[in-house]
Amino acid sequence: MILCAAIILVAWFSTSWIGPQSGREAFLIGMLWVVLTVAFELLAGHYAFGNSWEKLIADYNLFRGRIWLLVFVATLLAPLWAFWQKHAA
Amino acid sequence: MSLGPLGLVLSALVLGTLVWVLTDYGILDPDRPSLLAWISLIIIDHTGYRPLLVAVAHPHDRSGRGRLKFSGAPAAETISTKDLILPCFNRMLLRALTIWLLLLILAVLNGAVREAFIRHDSANRQGTSQAR
Numbered sequence: 001m002i003l004c005a006a007i008i009l010v011a012w013f014s015t016s017w018i019g020p021q022s023g024r025e026a027f028l029i030g031m032l033w034v035v036l037t038v039a040f041e042l043l044a045g046h047y048a049f050g051n052s053w054e055k056l057i058a059d060y061n062l063f064r065g066r067i068w069l070l071v072f073v074a075t076l077l078a079p080l081w082a083f084w085q086k087h088a089a
Numbered sequence: 090m091s092l093g094p095l096g097l098v099l100s101a102l103v104l105g106t107l108v109w110v111l112t113d114y115g116i117l118d119p120d121r122p123s124l125l126a127w128i129s130l131i132i133i134d135h136t137g138y139r140p141l142l143v144a145v146a147h148p149h150d151r152s153g154r155g156r157l158k159f160s161g162a163p164a165a166e167t168i169s170t171k172d173l174i175l176p177c178f179n180r181m182l183l184r185a186l187t188i189w190l191l192l193l194i195l196a197v198l199n200g201a202v203r204e205a206f207i208r209h210d211s212a213n214r215q216g217t218s219q220a221r
Contacts, residue, residue: 002199010192014188017188018181019181019184032185033192037196040193075192
C-alpha cells in the first residue's frame with residue numbers, strides 16, 4: 001500500500017513534466033509502466049535472481065491474499081488520474 | 090537541455106543507481122565498459138545535451154561533427170541524437186521511461202525495507218522465545 005501511495009505521488013508530480021497531451025496518452029504511459037514492470041519482474045526475477053516461475057506467478061494470486069496486483073492497477077491508472085486532476089483544476 | 094534541471098538530476102540519479110545495481114549484481118563488468126557506455130549514451134540522450142552525446146558516441150571524430158560539437162554554434166543542433174541512437178524515441182516517451190526507472194528504484198527499495206522488517210521481526214520473536 002505504501003508503494004501504491006508512492007507511485008500515485010510520483011505520477012502526480014511527474015505527469016505534467018512528462019507532458020501527455022490527452023487522456024489516451026496518459027493511459028498509454030501507465031500501460032507502458034505496467035508492461036515494463038511486469039517484464040522486468042518476471043525476466044529479472046527468473047533469469048537474474050533464479051526464482052521459479054511458480055513463485056513469481058504466485059505473487060499475482062489475489063485469492064491467496066497477494067495484493068501485488070494493486071501495485072499494477074495503481075501504476076496503470078496513476079498517470080491518467082493525475083492528468084485528469086491537473087486538467088480539471 | 091530538453092528535459093530541464095529536473096531531468097538532468099533524475100537522469101544522473103537513474104544512471105548512478107542503474108550502474109551501481111548492475112555492478113553489484115555482477116551484470117556489469119567494470120573491466121568491460123561497453124555496456125556502461127551504452128547506458129551512459131541512453132541517459133545522455135535523455136538530457137538532450139547533443140554536444141556531449143556526440144563527444145561520447147564519437148570520441149575519435151576530430152573532423153566534421155567532432156568540431157561542431159564543441160563550438161557551441163547553432164550548427165551543432167543540426168546533428169540529431171535521434172539519428173545516433175533510439176530513432177523511435179520522443180521526448181515524452183523518454184521522460185516516461187525516466188520516471189519508470191525511478192518507480193523501479195522505489196519498488197526495489199520498498200522490497201528491501203519490507204525484507205529487513207520481516208528479518209528484524211523474526212529475530213525479535215526468536216529472541217523472545219529463547220528468553221522464555
